[in-house]
Amino acid sequence: MTRVTDAAPRPTRRGARTLESIRQRALGHARVTDALRREAHAVGRAARAARHGPGRERDLVVQSLKAAAAALLAWLVGSVWLGDPMALMASWVALILVQATVYSSLVQAAQQFGAICAGTVLASAALAVTGSTVGALALSIPLLMLLANWRRFGDQGVFGATTALFTLATGAAGASAVGHRVGQAALGAVIGVAVNALILPPIHLRDVRENLAALAREAGDLLHAVAADLRETECNAQSAAGWSSASARLERRLEALRSARGWSRESLRLTAGPLRGLRRPPAPAPPEEEDERWSRVTGHIRALTRTLAVAADEDRTPLPPDGPALRAYARLLELIGDVCHTESRRLLGAGGDTCPGVRTEAAMLGLHQELQDLLRDHAGQGAARATVLGTLLLQAENVWSETVPAERRR
Structure with a gap:
């Protein structure tokens, strides 16, 4: 008698591999579609930002159009006005030399x-x-590629080898050809530099202000995040990992600020006086003392998060403060984070009061006194807890004193 069963037949090994292959292809297509969608959204945001007002996106549009205009002008001068059928060199050099x-x-x-x-x-x-x-290629290209590493050429040394390739490929060699190409390169260099200097000369002052304001805002965000974690979950390894990651992002923002300050200094070289009068300059960048101040704030916040991470490690000797002390400390960090956000708005010129109010000062003093009392209580429980709380309190005081200097307090 044949046994009847209603169980579905199992798929063969080949069928399973086929289904897995189909699933992998579907996942790959979904990732590609998602990546394209994100890129499209990013392009849309950049276009809206460029249309909305001055900013990095609009600066990139202006710089790109200037480079295209320099290449077109070099072509017109070399090909149309001078009658050179090979005006490519001048356009090429002019296009590249419209720099930041x-x-x-x-x-x-x-x-x-x-x-x-x-x-x-x-x-x-x-x-x-x-x-x-x-033979000419075999003899000249190795020498030119070695010469490209000479530091005097910077990152432009490779153009020696590409020029040699272009020269030998077109067969235009000899004394007249050398003079012709050098003249075309000189023409393109003059046009590229002139267009960059005389048409909306690039002055990078806005990037300093934006990065400085972003550093203050992100410092406030990190302090708020630490305060929320201390209030809800106290100290644990998972929260400490998040604080360390956010502190690393704050360090990267500080590096971006230093890079922007370097670009700001360089953009003011050779663009003073009449050249700066060719465009409406952006608002002056904040003084460099602001960079140093927020660099110290970043260092204090990094030390603060490191102390909390050590206290959260169960294998280390220091112990975290108890619940009431952590909650009071969280309120203190939250107030300091609010002041950081106020500083961010001040740096962007948003207006409003730029110093903490009387209530904020009173709350800070009250929390400081409360934490001092709790520190004395912790000292009676042992050195491990008192050491951590005392270190955290000192670091919070450092952040507060740098965020709101004494001359700006009420």
């Missing part, structure tokens, strides 16, 4: 011009010696 600052345009113009001259001369000399294009 006028100073960098001049420096790179000198470096690139030197590299192009070296490439043209060596390629022509190699062709004259070897008598063949292949």
